[in-house]
C-alpha cells in the first residue's frame with residue numbers, strides 16, 4: 001500500500017478527563033500515515049488523483065478546534081474516521097501524543113490503526 005505521511009502535526013484542541021483540562025485548548029501532536037493507492041497520480045501528475053495532504057491537515061485542525069474529548073482514544077478514533085470517510089483513504093495509522101502531561105516523561109498517548 002502506498003502511504004502519505006504527516007509528521008509531528010501540531011494541533012490545538014480541548015482534551016482531558018478532568019473538566020478543568022478541557023476548559024482551555026492545549027497542543028497535541030499527531031503522526032499520521034494514510035494508506036492510499038496513488039499509482040494513478042504517479043502517472044497523471046494531478047492532485048485530483050491523490051489525497052491532498054494540505055486539505056487533510058486543514059480539516060483535522062478545523063474539527064479539533066471545534067470539538068472537545070475526554071479521552072485521547074476517542075480523539076484518535078475521530079481523526080481516523082474523518083480521514084477514511086472524507087478523503088476515501090484505505091487505512092490510517094495514527095499516533096496521538098500529549099506532551100508535558102506527566103512529570104518525568106516527554107509525551108504520552110496512543111497509536112491506533114483503522115482500515116476500511
Ligand SMILES: Nc1nc2c(c(=O)[nH]1)N=C([C@H](O)[C@@H](O)CO)CN2
Pocket residue numbers: 015016017018021070071072073098101
Ligand atoms: N488511557 C487514557 N488514560 C488517561 C487519559 C486518556 O485520555 N486515556 N487521560 C487522562 C487525563 O486527561 C490526563 O492526561 C491529565 O489529567 C488520564 N489517563
